[in-house]
Amino acid sequence: AWAWHRLLCRPTRAAWIILWSAELALLYAHNTAPAVALWLNIVTLIAWTSARSMRKPDWRIWIVGQSLVGLLWLPYFASRFLNLTDANSAIRSAPDFTADFLAQVGSAFWIMPWERITRGGVAPWETMLVALIGAALLFSLGSRGGRWMLLHAALLIAWMLLGLFILGNDFHGRYIVMVAPLVAVALGSLRPRLLMVFTVAISGALVVASIAARPAYPNDNARGAVIEYARRLDANDTVLMWSYADRYELAYYWDRFAISVRRVTLPEGADMADILLLLPEPGGDVALNVWYTQRADYRGMMNCLLSAGTATPETFQVDGMDSLIYHAPPLIPPALAPLDVWFSDGNKRIAHLGSVGQPPRTRADHAACIPLHLTALDAPETEVKASLVVRDGRGREIARTDAVFADAAQRTTGQFERSAAFTTVRLPAGTPPGTYDLFVRLYDEKSHLSGLIPEDTQRARFGRDLWIGTWEIVPGAVWMPDIQTDTPLTLIEVQPALITVNNGAAFDLTLLWSGRGALPDLTLTLPDGTAQTIPTEIDEHDDLTRERRTIRIPPDMMSGAATIALPDGDIITSIQVEALPMLLDAPAFTNEVNAVFPDVGTLVGFTYEPETLEVQLVWQAEGATSINYTVFVQLIDANGNVVAQSDSAPSGGSRPTIGWRAGEYIEDRHTLRLNPGFTADQVIGARLIAGMYDLASGARLRTEDSTDHAALSP
Incomplete structure (x- = not known):
C-alpha cells in the first residue's frame, strides 16, 4: 500500500520494485492474495479515471509489471491455486449473502471474537453503537481521503467474499484484519473533530467490551492443547497432527515448552501407505489432533487406522482444538x-x-x-x-x-x-x-x-x-474393569419395560446383564393364562452382556395383560395385548386377481388410483408364516425399468404375515414413489405387479403358477 501510494504521488524505481516484490510475495504466501492483487489493479484504474490521466502511475510500466508478476506466479497458479476448489470440496460452506451476514461482517470490525457475533453473544447496546459508527462513517465520504479509504475497504471486502464464495470456504472475522486499518484511517478523516473523537470513543468502548467478553468465547487454543498433551502423555507416547494444525502454532509452543512427547506431522493429501511410514512403533499411547480434520482427513482414515484393535479413545477439547487419545494402538493396516x-x-x-x-x-x-x-x-x-x-x-x-x-x-x-x-x-x-x-x-x-x-x-x-x-x-471384552470374576449375574436394564402390541405381533426384548453365570430362561404369561418359556441364545458372554430375545404373541390371542418374568417370579416387562378383529368378509376392490402364494395366502384383488399412485391390495390369509414377508408393488415400463415402487410389510407393518389368521382378509395400502430419473408422464402405459419377498435374503415368493409376482391389470 505504501509503494502504491508513492507511485501515485512521486514515482521512483524503488517504489516499483517494492510494489512488485510485495505483490509477488503475497501471491506465494497465501491463497487470499489474489484479492489484494485485484484490489491494486481496480484502485489504480479508479485513480487514473479520477485524475483523467494514466501517467501516475505510468500505465505502460504498470501493465508490464503486472504481466511480469502474473508470469512469475504462473507455476504456483497452475500447480496449486487451481486445485483450491477441489481441496475444499468436501466441506463447501460458502457464505450466504444475506442482510444478516453483511451486518455480521460490519460488526466484526468493532466486536470480537467472530464466534461471539455468530452465536448471538452481542448485547443490544453494542449493536446500537455499531450502527452509530456506521452512520458516522458516512460523514467520511465528505473528504477525499475518507472516500479513498472506504473505497479501498469496500473493494478488498468484495474481492475476499467473492473468493470465499468461489472456493466454498466459510467467512471468519480474522479475514478482515487487512481491511481494519483502512477503516480506522477513514475514522480519522471525520469532520468536525468532535464527531471523530466521539466515534473513536464509541469504538474504544466496544473494544473494551469485547476484551471483557472474550474468555466466554475461546477458540482454537493451541497453547492450551500443548500443555494438555504434556499433562496426559509422556516420552513413550506420540501426538499425530496434520501439517495445517502443526503450522497453527502447535509446533511453536512445542519447542517453547520443551515437550518430551514425540510430535509427528502428517502431510495433508497423503494416503495410508505414506502415513504408515511416519507412524511410531506400537507400544505407547497415540494422540490424534483432529483440528482441522475437515481439510486433511474428511474421510476419517486416521481414526479408522488408530481405532482398529483398541477400545474407545479418550477425548478432550481445549477451546475448540479436539484430540483423541488411543491407548496402545497396534497400528496394523487393515487387510x-x-x-x-x-x-x-x-x-x-x-x-x-x-x-x-x-x-x-x-x-x-x-x-x-x-x-x-x-x-x-x-x-x-x-x-x-x-x-x-x-x-x-x-x-x-x-x-x-x-x-x-x-x-x-x-x-x-x-x-x-x-x-x-x-x-x-x-x-x-x-x-x-x-x-x-x-x-x-x-x-x-x-x-x-x-x-x-x-x-x-x-x-x-x-x-x-x-x-x-x-x-x-x-470372549475377553473388558466393559467393566472393576468387576470381579465371581460377581453374580445381575439384570441392570430392560427395554421395553411396558409395551402395547396386537395379537400376532413380534418384538425384541433387550436385556443388559452384568456379572458372570448362565443367562436364565424367561417366562411369558399370556392373557389367557398360558405360559411360554423364552430361552436365551447366548452360551458364552463377558462381564457385561447385551442380549435380544424375540417375543411373539400368538395370532389368535385374546386382549388382555401379559407379563415377562425372571425365574424367581419378578416381572420385568408388562405387555398389553390388543386383539385385532378378524375381517371375514372381503372388502371392496375394483380389480380381481386371485393369485395364490402357497402357505401364505391369496392376493384376491386390488384398487389402483393412477393420479395419486395409490394401490390397495386385498389379501386372504392361509395362516401365520414363520418368515415375516415384505410386500412389493411396482410399475414396470416397456423396457423392463422400474418406474415407481413401494416396499413394506402388509398394512404398513401393522399386519405382519407372522400374525395372519387362516381365512381372514387384510387390506394393504401402498403409495408408489417415482424412482430417480423418471417422471409422472412415464407412469402412463406401465404395467403393475405385486408380490412378496424375504427381506433378509431378497428371495421372492412364487405363486402356484411358478411366477415371482402377480400381474395386476387395471
Missing part, C-alpha cells in the same frame, strides 16, 4: 479383500466397489477398521456415501456407521472418480461373542437416499445391503 460388484440406480450403473477391508478376530470392546474402495462412473453428479451395518445371526441390526468416499486430497466422488471410505465400527457395550455379518449400503443424499442397487444378487440382502463378510468376536 483388503478384492470385490467386483457394480451398483446401479435401477437403470444405469453408478459405482463399482473394488475391494473391502476384512476385520481380524477381536474382542467386542475393540473397534474394526473396514476401508471401502470405490470407482464412481457418474462422478460429476453423484457423491456416494457408505453405510456399514453389523447384523447378528437373526439379521437384526447391531451397529451402524456411515462414511464418505473421498480421495487423499479429500475430493469426494462428485469431483473425483476413484475414492475410498474408512468405516470405523464399534459394537454396543455388552455385545456377546459370536460371528456377525457385515453389510454395506451405498447411497447419496440427493437422489438415492434409500440406497443404490447391488447387481450381485447372491450377496444382496435386506433390500439394498451388500454382504461383504463376517466379523468374529471372541
Whole structure:
C-alpha cells in the first residue's frame, strides 16, 4: 500500500520494485492474495479515471509489471491455486449473502471474537453503537481521503467474499484484519473533530467490551492443547497432527515448552501407505489432533487406522482444538479383500466397489477398521456415501456407521472418480461373542437416499445391503474393569419395560446383564393364562452382556395383560395385548386377481388410483408364516425399468404375515414413489405387479403358477 501510494504521488524505481516484490510475495504466501492483487489493479484504474490521466502511475510500466508478476506466479497458479476448489470440496460452506451476514461482517470490525457475533453473544447496546459508527462513517465520504479509504475497504471486502464464495470456504472475522486499518484511517478523516473523537470513543468502548467478553468465547487454543498433551502423555507416547494444525502454532509452543512427547506431522493429501511410514512403533499411547480434520482427513482414515484393535479413545477439547487419545494402538493396516460388484440406480450403473477391508478376530470392546474402495462412473453428479451395518445371526441390526468416499486430497466422488471410505465400527457395550455379518449400503443424499442397487444378487440382502463378510468376536471384552470374576449375574436394564402390541405381533426384548453365570430362561404369561418359556441364545458372554430375545404373541390371542418374568417370579416387562378383529368378509376392490402364494395366502384383488399412485391390495390369509414377508408393488415400463415402487410389510407393518389368521382378509395400502430419473408422464402405459419377498435374503415368493409376482391389470 505504501509503494502504491508513492507511485501515485512521486514515482521512483524503488517504489516499483517494492510494489512488485510485495505483490509477488503475497501471491506465494497465501491463497487470499489474489484479492489484494485485484484490489491494486481496480484502485489504480479508479485513480487514473479520477485524475483523467494514466501517467501516475505510468500505465505502460504498470501493465508490464503486472504481466511480469502474473508470469512469475504462473507455476504456483497452475500447480496449486487451481486445485483450491477441489481441496475444499468436501466441506463447501460458502457464505450466504444475506442482510444478516453483511451486518455480521460490519460488526466484526468493532466486536470480537467472530464466534461471539455468530452465536448471538452481542448485547443490544453494542449493536446500537455499531450502527452509530456506521452512520458516522458516512460523514467520511465528505473528504477525499475518507472516500479513498472506504473505497479501498469496500473493494478488498468484495474481492475476499467473492473468493470465499468461489472456493466454498466459510467467512471468519480474522479475514478482515487487512481491511481494519483502512477503516480506522477513514475514522480519522471525520469532520468536525468532535464527531471523530466521539466515534473513536464509541469504538474504544466496544473494544473494551469485547476484551471483557472474550474468555466466554475461546477458540482454537493451541497453547492450551500443548500443555494438555504434556499433562496426559509422556516420552513413550506420540501426538499425530496434520501439517495445517502443526503450522497453527502447535509446533511453536512445542519447542517453547520443551515437550518430551514425540510430535509427528502428517502431510495433508497423503494416503495410508505414506502415513504408515511416519507412524511410531506400537507400544505407547497415540494422540490424534483432529483440528482441522475437515481439510486433511474428511474421510476419517486416521481414526479408522488408530481405532482398529483398541477400545474407545479418550477425548478432550481445549477451546475448540479436539484430540483423541488411543491407548496402545497396534497400528496394523487393515487387510483388503478384492470385490467386483457394480451398483446401479435401477437403470444405469453408478459405482463399482473394488475391494473391502476384512476385520481380524477381536474382542467386542475393540473397534474394526473396514476401508471401502470405490470407482464412481457418474462422478460429476453423484457423491456416494457408505453405510456399514453389523447384523447378528437373526439379521437384526447391531451397529451402524456411515462414511464418505473421498480421495487423499479429500475430493469426494462428485469431483473425483476413484475414492475410498474408512468405516470405523464399534459394537454396543455388552455385545456377546459370536460371528456377525457385515453389510454395506451405498447411497447419496440427493437422489438415492434409500440406497443404490447391488447387481450381485447372491450377496444382496435386506433390500439394498451388500454382504461383504463376517466379523468374529471372541470372549475377553473388558466393559467393566472393576468387576470381579465371581460377581453374580445381575439384570441392570430392560427395554421395553411396558409395551402395547396386537395379537400376532413380534418384538425384541433387550436385556443388559452384568456379572458372570448362565443367562436364565424367561417366562411369558399370556392373557389367557398360558405360559411360554423364552430361552436365551447366548452360551458364552463377558462381564457385561447385551442380549435380544424375540417375543411373539400368538395370532389368535385374546386382549388382555401379559407379563415377562425372571425365574424367581419378578416381572420385568408388562405387555398389553390388543386383539385385532378378524375381517371375514372381503372388502371392496375394483380389480380381481386371485393369485395364490402357497402357505401364505391369496392376493384376491386390488384398487389402483393412477393420479395419486395409490394401490390397495386385498389379501386372504392361509395362516401365520414363520418368515415375516415384505410386500412389493411396482410399475414396470416397456423396457423392463422400474418406474415407481413401494416396499413394506402388509398394512404398513401393522399386519405382519407372522400374525395372519387362516381365512381372514387384510387390506394393504401402498403409495408408489417415482424412482430417480423418471417422471409422472412415464407412469402412463406401465404395467403393475405385486408380490412378496424375504427381506433378509431378497428371495421372492412364487405363486402356484411358478411366477415371482402377480400381474395386476387395471
